[in-house]
Amino acid sequence: MKISVLCFLLIVINCFGQENYTVTTSKINEAKIYFSGGILKKSFSADVLPGKNFIIIKEFGRNSGIDISTFKTDKKVNVLRVESYSENSYLYADKIEKDFDRNIITDSIDYYKKVGKKFDQELALVKNSIGIIQKNQTLGNPSSTEILKMIEFNQTTLRNLYNEESLLTNKISINYNKVSVWENKKNRTSGSEETSKIIILHVRSDKKQRVNFEINQYLQEANWRPYYIIRSNGIKSPLKISYKAKIQQNSGNELKNIPIKLINGSFSAEDKPYELDRWFLRTDKDGNVSNQAFRSPYERSNSNVAEYAVMERPKVSQKAIKTEISLDKSTVIPSNVEITEDIDQFEVMTTYKYFTTPKLENKTYLLAYIKDYSKYNLLPGNADIVIEDTQVGTVTIDPNQLTSEMLISLGSDPNVLTKRELVKKETKNIGNKQKQESYFYEITIKNNKDSAINLELKDQIPLASDEKVKIELVNSDQAKYEASTGFLVWNIDIKANETRTIKFGFNVTLPEDLITIDIK
Structure with a gap:
């Protein structure tokens, strides 16, 4: 009986006391980028065992501000902690692949070095052939016919060898540059750069199971702004408007092959409307009564702290109608680089008028009036004005006008x-x-x-x-x-x-x- 109990305890300790390690890769499913801030919807899956599990998640990107409430699961597990790989890298270094994509880089370097070695051998043979010919060109008392044959030989065989020598030298130089490029890339793709994208999730499970995780990651360093190019070929032609977006994100990952939405306005995790509280009528003798009806929930007195402490993480609420622009799935947005993406291009029927106030300045401006401009979903932004293939300046597009026509100044006309x-x-x-x-x-x-x-x-x-x-x-x-x-x-x-x-x-x-x- 004692032996059976001891075996059972050993099994329980072995199942629930051991620490298990598993490696997986994070996937970005959707991105939303606001004028300021953004959200990445991510997911990953992991096989966990009974007991404590350390899930090593690669390609997660920058992870500042991530906490355990961000991780949602489809199975019953306890999420205990999340940490960056750099915090305790020595604990996990032997559990993950050390080379990442560096294997591809190393293979490329080896390939081009082999090609270079082949070129070196061919060049040595050509130089050796040239040397043999040059040493055996001396003729004793040559006839005119022999001299002509030697000249003809030099003009064909020897010239071809010189050309081949030059060609091989050029190939060696190009190949050497390729080796240098890949070696530089190898140096840039250091372990610290890749491991900075790794996080470790501590999870406890009561059984063996496969768990799917979803994360809404909030980005502070992401933004976009509308940008336009307005072209005019004269006052008898419609305006051609190229609607573009300048986009930047600093997630640490490249956004590609996923739905990407651009949304006007600023994003904030605390972007939620205020809630009305009780409103106490005060008199001059009720100075100690504090009204809270016009204060933010996060500024209220300590008596309500417990009530708000049990609320869920603040969710995004729309205070106003927002415009969403869905980019093509082929769009690629690298990290730390601003890009310009085309959103739309259209012609608008336009009424033109010249305008001047000579009391103020001796300039005459060309104005364009656009009817039904609301159907184009334009947002405030800068626009480069191009008239008859010449850029004449930059103006600000303001679609928030209370008139039936939107006015755009196309700049002054010196004529x-x-x-x-x-x-x-x-x-x-x-x-x-x-x-x-x-x-x-x-x-x-x-x-x-x-x-x-x-x-x-x-x-x-x-x-x-x-x-x-x-x-x-x-x-x-x-x-x-x-x-x-x-x-x-x-x-x-x-x-x-x-x-x-x-x-x-x-x-x-x-x-x-x-x-x-x-x-x-």
């Missing part, structure tokens, strides 16, 4: 010239200790383009801030005048190579002891 001048100023007394000042302006527009344009010109007259001062528009020259703002707006069609002149003015009536300033 449409404007000039504003104060051509006349008069001052006269009008009695009752008052005076009147008159100002007259001319604006000249010259269209040097070979096509007609529509131009919106904007100017203004001042507004009175003193009830003793009165301002009157003298000549609007068919402008649309808004008295409340003082703005004058002209919409003018100007033919090719045409020059137009706009004239307007205003009178200022004021006490004679007042002096106007800033009128130019």
